[in-house]
Amino acid sequence: MSDLVLLNPGPACTSPGVREAMLRGDLCHREPEFADLMGRLRTSLARCLGVAGTHETVLITGSGTAAMETAVIGSVRAGRKLLVVDNGVYGARLLSMAEAHGVETVVVEGPWTRPVDPGAIADLLRSDGRIDAVACVHHETTTGLLNPIAEIGAIVRDHEAVFLVDAISSTGIESPDLAEVHADIVCGTANKGLHGVPGVSFLLLSTAKGTGRVAAAPRRSVYLDPAAQLRSQQAGDIPFTPAVQTCYALDEAIAQYEGAGGYEARLRLYRERAAVVRAGFARLDLPVLIEEPYRANSVTALGLPAGITYRALHDELKQRGYVIYAGQGRLSETHFRIATMGEIPMPRLVELEGALEESIRHLTKARGE
Numbered sequence: 001m002s003d004l005v006l007l008n009p010g011p012a013c014t015s016p017g018v019r020e021a022m023l024r025g026d027l028c029h030r031e032p033e034f035a036d037l038m039g040r041l042r043t044s045l046a047r048c049l050g051v052a053g054t055h056e057t058v059l060i061t062g063s064g065t066a067a068m069e070t071a072v073i074g075s076v077r078a079g080r081k082l083l084v085v086d087n088g089v090y091g092a093r094l095l096s097m098a099e100a101h102g103v104e105t106v107v108v109e110g111p112w113t114r115p116v117d118p119g120a121i122a123d124l125l126r127s128d129g130r131i132d133a134v135a136c137v138h139h140e141t142t143t144g145l146l147n148p149i150a151e152i153g154a155i156v157r158d159h160e161a162v163f164l165v166d167a168i169s170s171t172g173i174e175s176p177d178l179a180e181v182h183a184d185i186v187c188g189t190a191n192k193g194l195h196g197v198p199g200v201s202f203l204l205l206s207t208a209k210g211t212g213r214v215a216a217a218p219r220r221s222v223y224l225d226p227a228a229q230l231r232s233q234q235a236g237d238i239p240f241t242p243a244v245q246t247c248y249a250l251d252e253a254i255a256q257y258e259g260a261g262g263y264e265a266r267l268r269l270y271r272e273r274a275a276v277v278r279a280g281f282a283r284l285d286l287p288v289l290i291e292e293p294y295r296a297n298s299v300t301a302l303g304l305p306a307g308i309t310y311r312a313l314h315d316e317l318k319q320r321g322y323v324i325y326a327g328q329g330r331l332s333e334t335h336f337r338i339a340t341m342g343e344i345p346m347p348r349l350v351e352l353e354g355a356l357e358e359s360i361r362h363l364t365k366a367r368g369e
């Protein structure tokens with residue numbers, strides 16, 4: 001299975017160096033060597049994502065969803081509300097997390113194919129003084145849609161509210177650069193655009209507002225407590241057993257990211273990949289769900305060709321060396337997704353068009369057309 005190209009939006013393919021890093025050896029997290037590793041990761045994550053000096057990193061053992069839930073819990077003070085942008089599956093997940101923890105919410109709902117209107121958020125912030133945080137997904141991986149986080153950040157900045165951004169599928173690979181967004185609580189993950197392995201996620205907390213806010217929010221969970229995690233990690237400790245080997249892999253993934261030119265270089269690479277695969281989709285008449293100006297670099301949601309199911313297309317492409325991904329939620333019967341995240345040799349992306357064409361031709365012939 002080693003030369004299967006994963007075109008799902010995480011876990012993404014990793015480099016040999018990242019996989020080898022997991023074999024650095026057994027390590028107790030109470031030893032100084034782990035404190036060094038954690039300290040290095042906390043610094044390098046903020047640095048490589050453009051927020052060194054303005055944000056503090058909190059490492060979280062758990063997938064991206066653990067980071068989202070820690071962020072939601074830590075963003076709102078008692079008796080206040082969370083404004084959630086819901087225009088995809090991950091916005092809806094933020095909302096259900098708030099509900100699960102008894103945090104009152106205000107929802108700005110939007111169609112899945114359009115970015116949220118920042119004006120709607122500005123109006124609500126002006127009219128409702130109890131809104132304590134605004135939560136928005138940057139890249140809705142559901143559809144490959146980008147929300148306008150820089151514009152929203154500029155609005156939230158003028159209020160007491162904090163700005164929570166789920167950047168799990170955008171860190172390091174989408175614009176704007178986090179340095180240009182006034183985000184106070186950013187969720188990210190080791191896998192996806194950073195090319196580490198799954199199992200560790202993180203928060204970036206702005207020292208202007210984010211660190212103070214997580215300290216002021218009530219404690220709503222024992223494991224996912226951002227204030228306790230921050231205090232402990234600032235002192236070089238970590239409260240619970242971390243995913244040590246995943247941290248090794250992330251350490252190597254960041255070294256490779258920075259060694260290859262950092263954010264600008266990775267952004268360029270992802271744009272090149274998007275251009276290559278989307279030119280192929282256009283030649284094959286596969287309709288892209290999201291209009292050009294709102295498209296993320298790394299995920300394309302495409303309409304399924306007439307009469308072909310996702311399962312059949314998936315199986316054909318897997319035989320040809322590619323794992324594609326289903327449409328999510330209400331798009332599951334009509335769309336499929338192709339993600340170009342992780343370590344993928346460019347020639348394999350160039351060859352994808354041919355594999356798609358052959359798969360569609362084969363399935364169409366099998367239906368007797």
Ligand SMILES: Cc1ncc(COP(=O)(O)O)c(C=O)c1O
Nearest residue numbers: 063064065090139141166168169
């Ligand atoms: C935008 C976004 N948020 C959150 C998550 C959840 O991450 P995980 O599956 O690692 O828990 C994902 C996963 O694809 C995502 O794309």
